């Protein structure tokens with residue numbers, strides 16, 4: 168029998184660990200039940216911390232762990248799943264394709280940031296969604312030190328005042344000061360279409376969040392969305408213009 172797990176994030180890794188543990192508890196051998204994990208890289212990316220500095224360090228190698236628990240690692244991306252024939256087609260990193268049959272399948276391929284069709288977003292926006300995005304943002308923040316201290320160089324606009332937006336925004340004052348020096352006066356502004364910050368968290372924790380934002384000097388613009396981005400800043404849906412060289 169073969170169990171296939173697609174994805175090496177938190178869900179895929181724990182599925183593999185749990186399945187191997189159960190296999191062990193029930194005294195089943197790896198020959199009788201093969202557990203195979205398919206992912207482009209045998210690496211766990213710590214996505215919840217990708218708004219931090221040095222994002223390239225926020226990974227953990229998985230190969231030794233998978234070897235130790237007799238989980239077979241298959242390098243590649245699952246492209247198609249045929250649930251009737253119970254086969255997964257995998258595109259390997261070498262450009263070839265292989266087909267793997269399964270008896271049970273766990274799909275743990277994670278999520279991707281929703282990128283709305285806002286003019287300028289694809290070209291001028293940054294994100295902290297995937298490792299490459301976080302590394303691109305980190306490089307951009309470091310490059311600010313080489314630019315003239317004018318217009319929106321020291322300003323970061325974070326579009327979205329939910330969990331991740333708040334985490335990203337509250338990290339920015341320290342990250343900017345680390346790049347621009349302690350005398351810098353970074354400006355961080357959270358923009359959200361809702362009329363309240365952290366709309367999903369309810370009224371209970373809001374005063375604590377608002378207090379923390381105030382103490383960090385993080386500003387908010389509520390009730391207006393980002394309507395467009397360009398090289399030097401954003402225009403909000405209520406017409407306000409904010410000069411900012413960094414928009415997340």
Ligand SMILES: Cc1cc2nc3c(=O)[nH]c(=O)nc-3n(C[C@H](O)[C@H](O)[C@H](O)COP(=O)(O)OP(=O)(O)OC[C@H]3O[C@@H](n4cnc5c(N)ncnc54)[C@H](O)[C@@H]3O)c2cc1C
Nearest residue numbers: 174175176177178179205206214215244245276277278296
């Ligand atoms: C900045 C940020 C902050 C966050 N903060 C929090 C928080 O505070 N608390 C919280 O609970 N959550 C938080 N999250 C969300 C959390 O990171 C995700 O919910 C979690 O990483 C999802 O785990 P996952 O295993 O489902 O997917 P992922 O971690 O996305 O892993 C998906 C895996 O599937 C692989 N994969 C994708 N497609 C294929 C394919 N076709 N074939 C093979 N492999 C594939 C990928 O390479 C990866 O290995 C945050 C996310 C971000 C980006």
